[in-house]
Amino acid sequence: MALVSAAFGAVFFTFTRARYKSIAQISDQIDLVLHNADYLYISESEEGELSILQSEITKMTLRIREQNEALKKEKSHLAESLADIAHQLRTPLTSANLILSLLKNNPVEQERKALLRETEELFIQMEWLIASLLKLSRLDAGIVVFRIGPVDVESLIDASLRPFLISMELHDIQVRTDVPAGTVVSGDSGWLSEAVQNILKNCIEGAGDNGRIEIGCSDTPLYMEITLRDSGKGIEKEDLPHLFDRFYRGKNSDASGYGIGLALCKTIITRQGGTVTARSHPQGVALFTIRFPK
Template identity: 30%
Template sequence: MSKAISLQTRLIKTSLFSSMLAGGLALLLFTGISLYQTMQLQDQLMDEIADMLLMSDLSTSSGQQVDELSDEFDIQYQLKDRQQVLSESNNFHLHNSSSKLPNHVSEGYSFIWQDWQLWRIYSTEDAELNMSVWVLQPIAERFKDLAQNVMLYGLILIVLWFIQWLILHFAVKRQFKVIHQLSREISAKSADDLAPIHQQVPELKELQPMVWQLNQLLQRLEYSLVAEQRFTADASHELRSPLSAIQMRLQVLKRKYPELDQDLVSIQNDVNRGTQVLENLLLLARLDPAHTAQLPKSEMDVSRVINEVMQALQPFAAEKNIQIETQFAEHLVITGNDKLIFSCLRNLLDNAIRYAGQNGHVFIKMQQKQQRLSISIEDNGQGVTEEVLQRLGERFYRALGTKTQGSGLGLSICKKIIELHAGEIQFSRSAHGGLKVELQFPLPIQH
């Protein structure tokens, strides 16, 4: 079974992802624009420093201003007259004799890789004064402030995404209240309530087609249930009447033609079996596990019900000389419908007597296991295969090769009765050789 996906979670993730994608693109755009503006601004600053070095008297305030700009933006400069250095910054990167400016650097702006870092270089010269200027700045210095701004912008984005997640979580959850209310209204539907579903205000347009289809389905289901109930009532009346008439005619024929008694007994058994099948089918149709609250229940002594079942089936057990051995725990009471429990236990015990064989044994054990009542019914009949165990409880299923008669509905009825009582039924091989059926019922909470 595939794992269910929350639509609410998916909507939140999709909205947040789209916002993060837009924020990431905005961050990249901001970084690109800021990088371009920073490069332009720093290049203009290098150009102004070069102009000030060529045109101003460095012994005046202009020289002091150049030094202040150089220190503030980590810009290094060198002013030369032919081969003689007229002025240079204190931290000029290529001030020693072992390092020289590369010859391939042309006038204007360019980049060089020197001492394991990238430098921005601006060079210009004044032909009239026969002087040249070199201005250098490490690229890392330009990115320092830019990196701080990008980090600040990214931190703001993370905070905004977190706030958006909170808003989306509560906003989407609030909008889903309509869907949850619709889900509760659908789950509350039963065979007794198939009225159309109405959306809560405000109505969601996306849900209107689904609600309309559900209402159409409920309407068709209501028609089907009414038709089924009518058929059940008609079938009950129409089938019971001819079966009762056949039984009456058989009684008349037995008295009128005693020599045909043996043949008529076989017909009588077939009619009785047909009557039993009919009663079982009608009982299955009436049992509905969805209506457990409407089932009349009361506290009942299980040992008393078992004794009544044994008394009812005693003639059948005596006919085959079946020994029924019991082991009861005293004063075990459950809350249930005594008539249905009686029918369930009668079916199981009747099944055990049928399959135990001549001179067989049936074992009934009742005990308390934690907060549950356990009832096991076993017989010493022929062993059952794993395939038979898997199919026990199916309607009309009877194991092949058995000579016992039955409708194949008894265990199906038992399963439904156990479901109505929130219990469990398990089939397994008996240690005595036949089938073991174990029932478990919840015990009432002691106050």
């Protein structure tokens, strides 16, 4: 019995010592992972509980690395976005300050009124830019709760066109709609109207004076589709892949706008399960397509 006990004691001591040694090695490996960004712990091929633990540590390490990389990219994107926002706001502010200095030294009443109108337009643009950036930030933060329900497409188009009626009348832009009565899509009517308005704004700028905008709708067994087409020159081939990117203003340095509207439009629609695309029609016009799958 003494010999058997001694043998078991020796085996237990050897086994326990080996386990403690393995645990100490794992502890050292974890310390290296924590203090060396380039080090990655790979578990050994031995079977047993410690091997499972080593494997889980490796998975956890990879997951943490992925999250850190994602945070670095998000931080970099945030820094770039803040720089872009500052640049976008600085442009109209600089113009407004210049106009105010001209107003101060200009005694001609008619010219002063013209400068005041330009200043008002700049502040309206800044107000729209700030409001759009706030909407984008709310969507990015995930604090927007969409009130999903049936939305009548005809009413949606009418509500989206309403803010532009005066502008279209001044520029003699004709709008033709072909939306079957009773066509319904599932979504948040207020946010969908915001999305369509941003596309309409782009179409109005593209159509120019004496232009045309055509709005159509088709209902298929797979999806409901809304199309918006203007009579402008179309979209440059180089701009198409980046048209919905945030702060993208086109390869033409004289392009108007801030590169916010279409990015906001895409975010709103995709968050509600839809898709939005743009292409140049063979006739040269710009064609935007919104689809909601059934």
